[in-house]
Amino acid sequence: MSFSPLINELVSAFKILPGVGAKSAQRMAFSLLERNREGALHLSKVLHDAMEHVSHCEQCRTFTESRLCKICENPMRSESGQLCIVESPQDVLAIEQTSEYKGKYFVLMGHLSPIDGIGPAEIGLNELAELLIAESVSEVILATNPTVEGEATAHYIGQMCKEKDIKATRIAHGVPVGGELEYIDGNTLTHAFTGRRQF
Amino acid sequence: MSFSPLINELVSAFKILPGVGAKSAQRMAFSLLERNREGALHLSKVLHDAMEHVSHCEQCRTFTESRLCKICENPMRSESGQLCIVESPQDVLAIEQTSEYKGKYFVLMGHLSPIDGIGPAEIGLNELAELLIAESVSEVILATNPTVEGEATAHYIGQMCKEKDIKATRIAHGVPVGGELEYIDGNTLTHAFTGRRQF
Known part of the structure; x- marks a missing residue:
């Protein structure tokens, strides 16, 4: 150049x-x-400010510049006793946009990946264990991605919940709404069949 | 959001x-x-510095943070007496990468577009007129883009050169090297035929 x-x-x-x-x-x-x-x-200034001030929410680990994020601050969110486990802050946004879920979140900021040195401590499972006791959580919804690592992470957290006698559920995997059966991969179709419900 | x-x-x-x-x-x-x-x-810092300090070369109007750009500073570049007119600094880079051309440049930073209020003064043709006299330019190479506006701009500068009795040439338009005739548009093919040379 x-x-x-x-x-x-x-x-x-x-x-x-x-x-x-x-x-x-x-x-x-x-x-x-x-x-x-x-x-x-303006971009230069905001970029500088964001990198200097954005840190993690003390409760759910998502990105925020305050001590607690807007969702964790909201007492209404604790009412349902549900805690949804996701991999990234963008997943929180995606779920929030459906306006379907009213509980709290816990953001792993990644997934278990021993080959990259990412174990339970790195994705905040110690904090999660404390949170499960401190907040009387009645249901943990495992909404990690349906990838090998995401499934392994869900499985690990599912075991944690079992030991603590807390109900753990996994979001449904199947044919996406508007999708066409002939273009869906076999793995997803298998999930769709095993997860079928009474009509 | x-x-x-x-x-x-x-x-x-x-x-x-x-x-x-x-x-x-x-x-x-x-x-x-x-x-x-x-x-x-680092991006934030460089972005701030660039926006604050990058201005135009006093001679060729390309972007630079110094008074003169590296090409205008180089006395070897004046030897050929050639001046290549391009629309943007990126065009200078593209031509420089061929290592074919050894003369100087003049960067219009746009093209004539009366409908957007861009006339001869806005693309620096007053400065160009002065430069043509100050530097003893023997040939002006019109390398504006082969678009309607680029052609109009080339035509306008061509007339300017004619009045000052300076040789003006236009870069060749035709079939790109490696291109296939059947996929070339008619306009380009017409150019390729009218611009044909002895084999």
């Missing part, structure tokens, strides 16, 4: 963003320089 | 980037928060 040093540095700094390669980074740098310096200065 | 306020602000700040919508912006914010806070702080 042969732009001026500062522009080169900006282009390579943009490449840390997921899905952004050399060409997109270049396009981003020039688009901001040409058309939106004010927006770029 | 129902993330914490600072995260919401970060996600919407990312949406000013070209080609970044709500989902990608969310992915960028969380990827940096989870995995690369140091890189993000």
Whole structure:
């Protein structure tokens, strides 16, 4: 590359963003320089503030800049006694958007993956154990992803609940609404059949 | 959205980037928060510095943080007496990467587009007129894009050169190397035929 040093540095700094390669980074740098310096200065400031101040909710471990996130702060959320276990803050958003679930969350910020050195402590299962005792949780809903790691994590937490005599449920896996049977993979179809319900 | 306020602000700040919508912006914010806070702080700093310090080269109008860009500073570049007119700094990079051209550049930072209020003054043609006299330019190479606006801009600058009795040439348009004739549009093929050369 042969732009001026500062522009080169900006282009390579943009490449840390997921899905952004050399060409997109270049396009981003020039688009901001040409058309939106004010927006770029705002992005720079917010980016700095977020990286400095965003930490984890003390109760559910999701990202927040306060001590507790908005959901954990809300006393209404404790009423149902349900605790939904998810892998990431984005999963919380996805579930919240359905407006179906009224309980609390616990965000693992990952899943068990011994090969990467991620064991129960790394995904906060010690905090979870404490939480299960402190808050009188009546049902743990395991909403980890239906991947090998997600299933293993769900299984592990399910065992934890069993030892503590707390009811644990797993979200249903099957044919997505609007999906067509002929395009669904065999594994999902097997789940759909074993999980069938009285009509 | 129902993330914490600072995260919401970060996600919407990312949406000013070209080609970044709500989902990608969310992915960028969380990827940096989870995995690369140091890189993000560096991006924030470089972004701020670039927006504050990058301006235009006094001679060729490309982006640079110095008074003159590296190409304009280099006295070897004046030897050929050639001046290549391009629309954007990225075009300079593309031409430089061929290592074919050894002259200087003039970057219009756009093209004539009266409907958007972009006339000759906005694309620096006054500065170009001065430059043509100050630097003894022997050939102006018109390398604007082969679009309607690019052609109009090339035509306008071509006329300017004619009045000043300076040779003006237009880069060749035709079938790209490696391209297949059957997939080339008619307009390009017409150019390829009218621009044919002795074999």
